[in-house]
Amino acid sequence: MKITVLASGSKGNCICVEGGSGTILVDAGISNREIRRRMAEAGADAGDVEGLFLTHEHSDHIRGADVFCRGSGVPVYGTEGTLGGLGGTLKKPGALSMHAVLPGAEVACGDFFVTAFRTSHDAAEPSGFCIREGDVTVGVCTDTGMVTSGMLSYLKRCDAVILESNHCPLMLAEGRYPAFLKRRIADRERGHLSNPAAAAVLRELCDGLSHVVLAHLSEENNTPEKALATAHEGVGLYAGNLDVGVARQHTISDSFEV
Ligand SMILES: [Zn+2]
Ligand SMILES: [Zn+2]
Structure with missing residues (x-):
């Protein structure tokens, strides 16, 4: 992949995520035009997309x-709650092919x-x-205030993981966000994963991983350098065997193969 x-x-x-015979997208939070432009820049063909999975x-x-999906007929997958939320935003409800997925069911x-x-x-x-093709699995884990042992058991199956590393707790605490927003971001139940929390996850996973991309970095409360440094501290001796990259907001990341 x-x-x-x-x-x-x-x-x-x-x-x-490009496989041997087709492509999957996870999330579509940029415009249809921008998805197509960035796919082309990555050398991927938007016509190959077989499904959009929404977190x-x-x-x-x-x-x-x-x-994107109305124009191309690409089916959308997500939990029932996620599809319900999407449904309320659609111009022509019923025009999309939507498939509810049950957590835990492949x-x-x-x-x-x-x-x-x-x-x-x-x-x-x-x-x-967790996206599997043959015996290779890639995990996507972003927008989560914490990584539970149950989530870890899914991520332990993966050869590569896109993992949230949203904020530096110190930058968040000292930054200019209002107190309610700081609390929301840092909330373990409902918020976003911090750099040290991501590093702790990587410490658990790094034995079996070849690639990690740190993702959903805050432009206000983080820097790519801080996220990378904390992740490297987390993986310690394994740092040499693990390719750690950072995803960006305004440009595509370097592609990698697993
Ligand atoms: Zn988000
Ligand atoms: Zn969110």
């Missing part, structure tokens, strides 16, 4: 979903097998995904 993070952060998220219904994850999409797992975030029924 070839993975490219097309966009990542609070202004829009989209991940492109949750916040606008930075669904902005382009309606137009669904087939082309040659891919995808399993959703629950995350902790202030959305209706948020989830991450």
Whole structure:
């Protein structure tokens, strides 16, 4: 599989997973036009997309979903709660082919097998995904205030993980956000994963991982350098065996293959 993070952060998220015979997108939080432009830049063909998997219904994850899928007939997958949230935003309800997924149950999409797992975030029924093709699995775990042992058990199956590393707790605490927003971001039940929390997850996973992309970085309360440094501290001796990258908001990430 070839993975490219097309966009990542609070202004829009989209991940492109190209397999042997088709492609899956995870989230469509940038415009239809921008999805297509960035896919082309990554060398991917928007005509190959076999399914769009949505982690949750916040606008930075669904902005382009309606137009992209209506124009192309690409089916949308998500938990019932996520699809319910998406449904309320659609121009022509009924025009999209929507498929509810149950957390924990594997669904087939082309040659891919995808399993959703629950995350902790202030959305209706948020989830991450394990995407498997053959014996290779890629995990997507963003927009979650914490990573539980249950979530870890899904991520431990993965060869590569796109993992949230949203904020530096010190930058958040000392930053200019109002107190209520600081509390919401840092909330373990409903918020976003901090750099040290992501590093602790990587410490658990790094033995079996070849690639990690740190994702959904805050432009206000984080820097790529801080996120990378904290992740490297977390993985310690394994740092040499693990390719750690950072996803960006305004440009596509370097593609990698697993
Ligand atoms: Zn988000
Ligand atoms: Zn969100």
